[in-house]
Amino acid sequence: MSNGLKNIEDIAKKHPIILFDGVCNLCDNSVRFVIKNDGRNSFKFGALQANNVQEFLKQKNSKFSNIDSILLVTEHKIYTKSSAALTIAKKMKNRYSLLYIFYIIPKTIRDVFYDFIAQNRYKWYGKKDACMIPSKELQDKFI
Numbered sequence: 496m497s498n499g500l501k502n503i504e505d506i507a508k509k510h511p512i513i514l515f516d517g518v519c520n521l522c523d524n525s526v527r528f529v530i531k532n533d534g535r536n537s538f539k540f541g542a543l544q545a546n547n548v549q550e551f552l553k554q555k556n557s558k559f560s561n562i563d564s565i566l567l568v569t570e571h572k573i574y575t576k577s578s579a580a581l582t583i584a585k586k587m588k589n590r591y592s593l594l595y596i597f598y599i600i601p602k603t604i605r606d607v608f609y610d611f612i613a614q615n616r617y618k619w620y621g622k623k624d625a626c627m628i629p630s631k632e633l634q635d636k637f638i
Contacts, residue, residue, distance in 0.1 A: 503541070503551045506638055507568045510539045513583060514552075514566040517542030521612075521620040522565065530636065534588030541638040548638075564613040576613075577605035 506512060513529065515522040526540055541548045543563060552559040552566075559566065559573060567579035574582050578598075585595035597605065 503547065503568065503638060506539055508570045510537055511583075511586070512539045512541055512568040512638060513579075514541050514543050514548055514568060516563055516565075516616075517544045518623045519564070519616055519620065520622065521616045523623070524620075525565075529583060529587065530633065532587045532589065532591055535586065537586060538583070538636070539638050540636055545638075564609075564616070576602075577609040578602060580609065581605075 503512065513526065515526055517523070529538060530540075543549070543552075543566075552562075555573065559575075562575055565576070565579045567574040567582055581595050581598050584591050586592070
C-alpha cells in the first residue's frame with residue numbers, strides 16, 4: 496500500500512474527507528460554505544486533481560477515478576454525487592442538516608438533478624486555471 500493511500504485512509508478514520516474538483520468555482524465556493532458551516536469542525540478536504548487523491552481513488556475502485564465533481568470518504572464508505580452532498584449536509588450546523596431529508600428520494604432520481612448541475616457547472620460558474628491554495632488558517636483542513 497502506498498503512502499498516499501494509507502494517509503488518506505488514516506485521516507478518514509477520524510475525519511470525513513470531501514474530495515472536490517479543485518478548479519471548479521462552484522466546488523470551491525461549496526468548500527468554503529462547508530468550512531463556514533461545519534458545526535463540529537469535522538471535515539477535511541482534498542482536490543481531486545492532487546496526486547495522492549488520484550492514487551487513492553485508482554487503488555480503491557476504478558469507478559471512482561472517473562468522478563470529477565464530489566466524493567465523501569469516510570472510514571467505511573465512499574459516497575458519490577447526491578449521496579455525498581446530502582451526507583455532508585447532515586453534518587452541518589443550523590438548518591442545513593435538514594437537507595438530509597432528501598435522502599428518501601431514490602438515488603437514481605437525485606443523481607439526475609446532481610448530474611445536470613455537475614455537467615453545467617463550468618458554464619454557469621466558471622473554472623480556475625489551478626486549484627485553490629488554502630490560507631494559512633485553513634491549511635490543516637486540507638490533505
